[in-house]
Amino acid sequence: MHPSARGIPESTATATPAASTATAGAPTLDSAPAPAPTARRSRLSAPSTATLYLLTGLALVLSLVVSVRIGTTDVSYADVVRTAGFHLGLDVEPLPRLVDSLIWELRVPRVVMAALVGASLAVCGAALQAITRNALADPYLLGISSGASTGAVAVVVLGVGSASLGVTGGAFVGALVSFGLLMLLLRKGGLDSVRVVLTGVVVSQLFTALTSLVLMASGDSEAIRAITQWLLGSMAPARWDTTAVTAAVTAVGLLVLWLNSTALDGFSFGTDTASSLGVDVRTTRWVLLVVTSLMTAVAVASVGAIGFVGLIVPHGVRFLVGPLHRTLLPLSALVGAVFLVWTDALARVAFAPQEVPVGVFTALLGVPLFLLVLRKRGEL
Numbered sequence: 001m002h003p004s005a006r007g008i009p010e011s012t013a014t015a016t017p018a019a020s021t022a023t024a025g026a027p028t029l030d031s032a033p034a035p036a037p038t039a040r041r042s043r044l045s046a047p048s049t050a051t052l053y054l055l056t057g058l059a060l061v062l063s064l065v066v067s068v069r070i071g072t073t074d075v076s077y078a079d080v081v082r083t084a085g086f087h088l089g090l091d092v093e094p095l096p097r098l099v100d101s102l103i104w105e106l107r108v109p110r111v112v113m114a115a116l117v118g119a120s121l122a123v124c125g126a127a128l129q130a131i132t133r134n135a136l137a138d139p140y141l142l143g144i145s146s147g148a149s150t151g152a153v154a155v156v157v158l159g160v161g162s163a164s165l166g167v168t169g170g171a172f173v174g175a176l177v178s179f180g181l182l183m184l185l186l187r188k189g190g191l192d193s194v195r196v197v198l199t200g201v202v203v204s205q206l207f208t209a210l211t212s213l214v215l216m217a218s219g220d221s222e223a224i225r226a227i228t229q230w231l232l233g234s235m236a237p238a239r240w241d242t243t244a245v246t247a248a249v250t251a252v253g254l255l256v257l258w259l260n261s262t263a264l265d266g267f268s269f270g271t272d273t274a275s276s277l278g279v280d281v282r283t284t285r286w287v288l289l290v291v292t293s294l295m296t297a298v299a300v301a302s303v304g305a306i307g308f309v310g311l312i313v314p315h316g317v318r319f320l321v322g323p324l325h326r327t328l329l330p331l332s333a334l335v336g337a338v339f340l341v342w343t344d345a346l347a348r349v350a351f352a353p354q355e356v357p358v359g360v361f362t363a364l365l366g367v368p369l370f371l372l373v374l375r376k377r378g379e380l
Contacts, residue, residue: 049321049327049331052320052321052331053330053331053334056331056334056335056338057334059334059338060115060334060337060338060341063115063337063338063341063342064111064112064115064341065077065080066345067111067114067341067342067344067345068080068103068107068108068111070345070348070349071107071348071349072348072349072352072353073102075099075102075103075107079095079099079103080103082094082095083095083099083100083103083104083108084104084108086100087104105239105240109238109239109240109242109243110235110236110238110344111235111341111344112238112243112247113235113238113242113243113246113302113303114235114238114337114340114341114343114344114358115337115338115340115341116243116246116247116250116299116337117235117246117299117302117303117306117309117340118309118313118336118337118338118339118340118341119250119254119332119333119334119336119337120139120246120249120250120253120254120295120296120298120299120333120336121138121139121296121299121306121309121310121313121336121340122309122310122313122314122317122332122333122335122336122337122339123253123254123257123295123329123332123333123336124138124139124253124292124295124296124310125137125138125139125309125310125311125313125314125332126264126310126313126314126317126318126325126328126329126332127257127264127288127291127292127325127329128141128142128292128310129268129314130264130265130267130268130325131193131196131264131267131285131288131289131292132193132196132197133193133267133268133270134193134197135315136311137197137311138307138308138310138311139292139295139296139299139310140204140296140300140305140307140310141197141200141201141204142178142179142182142196142200142203142204142289142292142293142296143178143179143181143182143200143201143202143203143204143205143206143207144175144178144179144293144296144297144300145175145204145296145300145305146178146203146204146205146206146207146208146211147174147175147176147177147178147179147181147203147207148171148172148174148175148178148297148300148301148305149171149174149207149208149211149227149230149231149305150174150177150178150207150210150211150214151170151171151172151173151174151175151177151301152167152170152171152174152227152230152231152304153211153214153215153227154170154174154214155167155169155170155171156170156223156226156227156230157214157215157218157220157223157227158214158218167230167237168237168242168301168302169301171230171300171301171304172297172298172301174207175293175296175297175300175301176297178203178204178207179293179294179297181203181206182199182200182203182293185199185202185203186199192271196289215227229304229357230304231304231305231359232304232305232357232358232359232360233303233304233305233306233307233357233358233359233362234303234304234347234355234357234358235303235344235347235358236355237302237303238302238303242302243302245298245302246298246299246302249294249295249298250295250298250299253291253292253294253295254329254330254333256287256291257288257291257292257325257329258325258326258329258330260284260287260288261324261325261326261329262277262279262325262326263277263279263284263288264288264325264329265277265323265324265325266279267279267285268323268325303358304357304359305359306340306358306359306362307359307362307363307366308362308363308365308366308367308370309336309339309340309362309366310336311366311370312366312369312370312373313332313335313336313339314328314332315370315373315374316335316369316373317331317332317335319373319376340358340362343358343361343362343365344358346361347360347361
């Protein structure tokens, strides 16, 4: 399918990919060893944590409903409720076809996709910060987004597999290729945090260079503008089929990571601590890397590279509830979903009728928020 048909809107944006935050994960910035996991608990009591879950869940539901209304074309809450009721099989009168299509085929999958991607990136960021013991780790640390970018460029610029794959398929294949290369490079050596970070940076730089080479060699300004828009992230391509795939992968990935909460707690304090908790360090680390990589690959292939969500959300949530991942992971998913839903809504209306890539606003909002978190933690 032609890229424009699947939502790669043309834009004059010229910023660099948000995924470049991966290079910040240098091993010299590893967080200092912390006390044993049993010595640190959530900052909030159990009732307070439960209340925070409830409030964040309600905020997510309200955000989804309100965000469906926001856009260049106004729709009422009544229209949203009628459309949802009609498609859920309730006995309500359907709206005119054009309005119904706008809400159900464009707005709703877009908003749901924003929530899913925000949750996925936030959870992957929290997991990778524990696995690598690096406070600056985010979902793009392993070079997955760079590989996805190369795959998307191959489809848009070179036309490779454009008839069968489309941009989303090409990006997913590119993400899998980059992940395969990462696993190949890590197969013989250990999976210590320094090795994982350095290998991820190498893979990321390789595919970034390939992407730049193809773009510069093409000399097609329209293709460069289209792919730049994709690199900065946009929810516009979201449709029900890709949203369903993203939902399934996000749900399974979150469950696997949550079931390994104890292992992640151990990794946060070093492999010796993880081993003392009965964790099979090598096998568990492989599993966690595979799961986070696949979640990132699906998210990037669906909407492009969106930076800072996986970096700032885990730190903010960790400041509220502490480092224990049984609480940190699900709450990070909720907060990440709310954050990206509202960021996408802002991207739709800030410069209407022109839409700004959502990755631009996550960066603009993410920088001051991350500095605020660092200041609250006493690290700035």
